[in-house]
Amino acid sequence: MKITGARVALGPHQSERREVYVRGGRVSFFGDERGESLDLSGLLLLPGLINAHDHLEFNLFPKLGAGTYPNAKAWASDIHRPLDSPLKEHLSLSKLTRLVWGGLKNLLSGVTTVAHHNPIEEPLLRAEFPVMVVREFGWAHSLDFSPDLTERFQTTPENWPFLLHAGEGVDDHAYSEIARLESLGILSERTALIHSIGLDHPGLALVKARRSSIVWCPSSNLAVYGRTLAASVLKSGVNIALGTDSAMTAQADLIDEIGVARGTSELNSEELYEMVTTRAAHLLRLRDGQGEIREGGVADLIAVPDRGQTPADALAELTPELVIVSGKVRLIAPQLLDRMSGIHCRPPHSIRLEGRGCWLTDVDLPSLHAETALALGAEFRLAGKRVWQ
Ligand SMILES: [Zn+2]
Structure with missing residues (x-):
C-alpha cells in the first residue's frame, strides 16, 4: 500500500511531507508500488501509540x-x-x-x-x-x-x-x-x-x-x-x-x-x-521500530487532521481518523473511505464511541455487542464511555 499526501512525523517536533509504503507490515520510504493507495492529504501521520x-x-x-x-x-x-x-x-x-x-x-x-x-x-x-x-x-x-x-x-x-x-x-x-x-x-x-x-x-x-x-x-x-x-x-x-x-x-x-x-x-x-x-x-524493549516511523520499522500508524501542529502537540487533541496495526487498516473514519483506491477489504463494521466519533473497523462488533448487551444490558460502557455499533 502506498500512502500519499500526508505530513509524516519523524520525531516530537520533526515532520516531513513524504510518501510512505507499507509492505509486509513494514514501513518503507522508497518504492514504486502501483495498485493499492491511500490519499492522506490534509492529515498528519503519527506512530501508533x-x-x-x-x-x-x-x-x-x-x-x-x-x-x-x-x-x-x-x-x-x-x-x-x-x-x-x-x-x-x-x-x-x-x-x-x-x-x-x-x-x-x-x-x-x-x-x-x-x-x-x-x-x-x-x-x-x-x-x-x-x-x-x-x-x-x-x-x-x-x-x-x-x-x-x-x-x-x-x-x-x-x-x-x-x-x-x-x-x-x-x-x-x-x-x-x-x-x-x-x-x-x-x-x-x-x-x-x-x-x-x-x-x-x-x-x-x-x-x-x-x-x-x-x-x-x-x-x-x-x-x-x-x-x-x-x-x-x-x-x-x-x-x-x-x-x-x-x-x-x-x-x-x-x-x-x-x-x-x-x-x-x-x-x-x-x-x-x-x-x-x-x-x-x-x-518494554520493543525492537521493531514501535513508537516511531522509520525505514523498516513495523507499520503501526495513526493519522490525525493536519493543523500545522508539531507531532507532540497533536497528542493534545488526539482523535485518530485512521489506525493501522502491523500494516493493516483496523480503524478508519467514514470520510476517509473515498481516499482508498484499489484497497478491496474495507472494514465492514461501524463503531461509535461517546464524545469521540465514529469509525469503521474489521473487529466483529455486531457479535461482540450482542453478547455484551445480553450480559450487561445495552448501556454498558467501555472505560467509562458508551459505545454503539
Ligand atoms: Zn495494574
Whole structure:
C-alpha cells in the first residue's frame, strides 16, 4: 500500500511531507508500488501509540471501590466480591469478549501496542485481535500477591523487561517496597515498576542507581490513592512511560491519560509524546521500530487532521481518523473511505464511541455487542464511555 499526501512525523517536533509504503507490515520510504493507495492529504501521520500498562479483560468494569486507600492490598480486599453485583455480571461475560473490548479501548485511542499485565493467552496473539500485545516480557503482580516473585524474575530472559506493581500506595507499607525489592535483587535495568507513587528520596535514588523504569498511570493513582507521581520523580531522569491501567481503577483511555498527565504535571508536550512512543518502546524493549516511523520499522500508524501542529502537540487533541496495526487498516473514519483506491477489504463494521466519533473497523462488533448487551444490558460502557455499533 502506498500512502500519499500526508505530513509524516519523524520525531516530537520533526515532520516531513513524504510518501510512505507499507509492505509486509513494514514501513518503507522508497518504492514504486502501483495498485493499492491511500490519499492522506490534509492529515498528519503519527506512530501508533504504546500503552505501557493495562489489564485488558477489565475494561468494561465500572470503577470499583469507594474513597481512597492506603495501599493496593487494602483496595483489593475491599473490592474483591466476585459473587456480588457488579462483578458477578461482568465475570459472566466470556473472558475472550472482555479481552477484545480491552483491545478495542486501546485501538480507539490510537494505541497500536499494549502491555497487558496478566498471562498472555492465545486469543491475544491472533491476527484479528485489535492491537498488538507485548509478548516478550516477564511479570509478577507485586510483592504482596506474588510469593514466586524472585523465581519469576530469575526465569525471565535477560533481554526481556520485567514488570511488576510496586510502591502502589501512600503508607509505610508501600514506601518499604523499593528497599524490599532491592534486597531481593529485583531492581535492575530491565525492571519496570508500575505506579511507584510510594517513592521517597532514598527509594528514588535506588531506582536511579539500578536504572529501573517506572510506568505512570495518573488517572488510576488519583482515583485509588488520591495522588500520583511527584514532580521530583517525573523530572528525575528515570525512564517513565504512560499507561492507562484498567477501567476498574481508571475510567480512561490513553487519550484521557495524556490529558491527565498534562494537567497534573509540568511536563512539556515532547516529554509526554515520548512517554507514549519511544520511551515506552525502550522500557518494554520493543525492537521493531514501535513508537516511531522509520525505514523498516513495523507499520503501526495513526493519522490525525493536519493543523500545522508539531507531532507532540497533536497528542493534545488526539482523535485518530485512521489506525493501522502491523500494516493493516483496523480503524478508519467514514470520510476517509473515498481516499482508498484499489484497497478491496474495507472494514465492514461501524463503531461509535461517546464524545469521540465514529469509525469503521474489521473487529466483529455486531457479535461482540450482542453478547455484551445480553450480559450487561445495552448501556454498558467501555472505560467509562458508551459505545454503539
Ligand atoms: Zn495494574
